[in-house]
Amino acid sequence: EAGVVQSPRYKIIEKKQPVAFWCNPISGHNTLYWYLQNLGQGPELLIRYENEEAVDDSQLPKDRFSAERLKGVDSTLKIQPAELGDSAVYLCASSSGPDTQYFGPGTRLTVL
C-alpha cells in the first residue's frame, strides 16, 4: 500500500513569491492534516480536514495561507506571498480514525 505522497520534496523561492504544496493521502483515509515543522521543533498542526471540510484551521495564518481538499482526496496548501519566516518543512498526514496518523516525507521550503 502506498503511503502519503507529497510534492515537491524541495522548493526554493524568493520572498513575496507564491508557492503551493500537494498531498495525496493514503487511499480510504478521510482525515487529512497539514503540519508545519520548524528546524529543531516538533510539527505543529495548521489545518485538519474531514473529507472536504476543514474542521480545525485555527492555527492557519489566513492572511497568507490557504488550503483546499477537493473531492475529499488530494489537498493543496498555498502560501501567498511567502515570507522569510515561512522557511520550514511542511508535512502532510492522513488517518482513517482518530488515533493513528501516517505522515508523508514533507516538503522543505526555503524562502530567500
Added chain:
Amino acid sequence: KQEVTQIPAALSVPEGENLVLNCSFTDSAIYNLQWFRQDPGKGLTSLLLIQSSQREQTSGRLNASLDKSSGRSTLYIAASQPGDSATYLCAVLSGSARQLTFGSGTQLTVLP
C-alpha cells in the same frame, strides 16, 4: 493548552549502550501517547502507541512506558545500534479536537 517537553534535546552514545529518552506533558487528560522516529529529510514513522489505559508497549528493542497521572513517558532503547541514529519525537493526543501535540524531539547519535 497541552505542552510536551523532551529531555535531553540531543544525546550521543557508543554502540551497544541501553538508553532512555524522556517526555513530559502538562495535561494528563490524554487519549494516547506516541513515539515517532524522524530521519533527516524524511517524514515521521510511528514506533509505539500507548493508549491512555495502558502502562507500556514493546516492539523489539524498544519499550515505552506511560505514567499518565504524573504526565511522563519514557522510551527505552536496548543495545543501541548506529542505525538507531535519528530524532525521536513524543506526541500526545488530547483535547476535544483530538489534536496531536509534539515535543521538540531528542536527536540521538549512536557511535560505532
